[in-house]
Amino acid sequence: MAHRLEIDGVRRVFPGRAFGGPSVVALHGLSLTLDGARPEIVAVVGESGSGKSTLAQIALGLDDPSAGTVRFDGTSLGRMDEGGRVRFRRAVQAVLQDPFSSFNPFYRVEHAAILALVRFGLAPDRRAARSILADACEAVGLNPADTLGRFPHELSGGQRQRLMVARAMAMRPAVLVADEPVSMVDASLRATILAHLAAMRDAQGVSIIYVTHDLTTAYQVADRLIVLYRGHVVETGTPEEVLKAPAHPYTRLLVDSVPWPDLARPWGRVPKVADGAPVADGCPFRGRCPDATAVCARMPGPAVLSPTRTVRCHLHRSPPA
Ligand SMILES: Nc1ncnc2c1ncn2[C@@H]1O[C@H](COP(=O)(O)OP(=O)(O)OP(=O)(O)O)[C@@H](O)[C@H]1O
Ligand SMILES: [Mg+2]
Known part of the structure; x- marks a missing residue:
């Protein structure tokens, strides 16, 4: 089934620090719809501090807007029941800008992904889940034998980032929100990973929000571009x-x-x-x-x-x- 993610008039104000620091308006009423019936890659570009990660966090339901709503298949994230939340978590996957924060330091890197693959019924057991994850690792240029079974601190930043992409791909999402997913990856692999994202759009109908400050890769993969300046959409x-x-x-x-x-x-x-x-x-x-x-x-x-x-x-x- 095609899913629909609507970001509607979203504003995000971060309160000022103590001692009277000014508040920051990170997003000024931004709207963006991903219609699963027409899967596309939307690149969100803009310089540092323009609000890209804030948008990604809000689209993923990891942060709440100060005003406006995010709806998934017509239901606001704030009003979703438990079943809706589970469907959303399964369908909308994340690659976060700081890949270290996405891994629990006390578990081996595959731990959460294997649990999720089994829980969401994408694999009958842990062994099958590990095999799905291993295939996804290969797609992003990681040797599963060298990667799975390690702790997060034992991988480089670029390896962790690729593992996040692999983990998100393995979940077969309807929507992927990828915040600078290849910023720590060298140029040759970057092209391969972006080609995989385009293949997910074409073969599986995945809609992708691709957050980047890199206009060249946005040019290569995106169907649509949104230019942010200080939380304002200045051009699309x-x-x-x-x-x-x-x-x-x-x-x-x-x-x-x-x-x-x-x-x-x-x-x-x-x-x-x-x-x-x-x-x-x-x-x-x-x-x-x-x-x-x-x-x-x-x-x-x-x-x-x-x-x-x-x-x-x-x-x-x-x-x-
Ligand atoms: N938790 C927070 N508390 C206060 N201010 C914040 C918080 N998160 C973001 N901001 C502010 O909101 C604005 C937008 O930040 P955001 O992280 O969305 O930018 P970005 O476009 O992702 O930048 P970068 O390219 O450096 O990742 C910035 O001015 C930032 O300082
Ligand atoms: Mg950011």
Whole structure:
């Protein structure tokens, strides 16, 4: 059955620290729907602190939004009964940004995955579960004989990260939320793992939220791109649309900061402006924007540039209907 994950108007405010530190709005009313009937890879990109992991945690039900809702098959996560929670846990798998936090240091690395595979009926017994996990390890370039049976601290960061991917793949999820799943993996394996994610989409109909600050891999695997700046969605579209002709000055800055393989392409053309102070209202990027004018003191509405593409910038208007 095709599942549907809806992130609807999600806002997340982290309260300030003691002694009057300012609160941080990590997400400002973000919406994103993954419709299992049309499986796709949605890349969420943006620089450090833009709210990517906050979005991933909320999509996984590991953190609660301050406002807005996350619904799975039409039911809000907050209102799910025990049975719904179990179905959600089985169907929506995670690869977290900090792979160490995903393993219990007192158990061998395969412990939780084997229990889950048996509990969710994906394997009749522990032995069969171990075999499923071993196959998934091979898919991400891990030798199961060297990996399974170890304790988390005995693996490198990249090995732990690949094991998280293998563990999530073995669960045959409907949705995968992968937060920087290949950031610690070297380039050759990175391509292999991303190819496996694309194969999961194509062969098993898995919808994937791929969180990354790496535009090149987002370009390679994603069907849709969401560009976050300080918790605001500033641009969305296909990777072709967004990365070949970025509409938002922030996306342009991100794209120009990447040393693309095309040698003719200038690199770092837009100087990387120091991160400006947070602005209370108006366009959040205006303190850093080379194109800012007085009108940017007002928050731009989203302009719809194509059926797949939106941008939040006063430089753009929706074409008249
Ligand atoms: N538990 C928390 N308490 C307070 N502030 C937080 C917490 N988690 C995140 N933040 C803040 O929310 C904002 C978004 O953080 P988030 O971790 O979502 O960014 P990110 O895009 O994943 O960054 P990175 O690329 O570095 O992983 C940041 O300003 C961060 O400091
Ligand atoms: Mg993060």
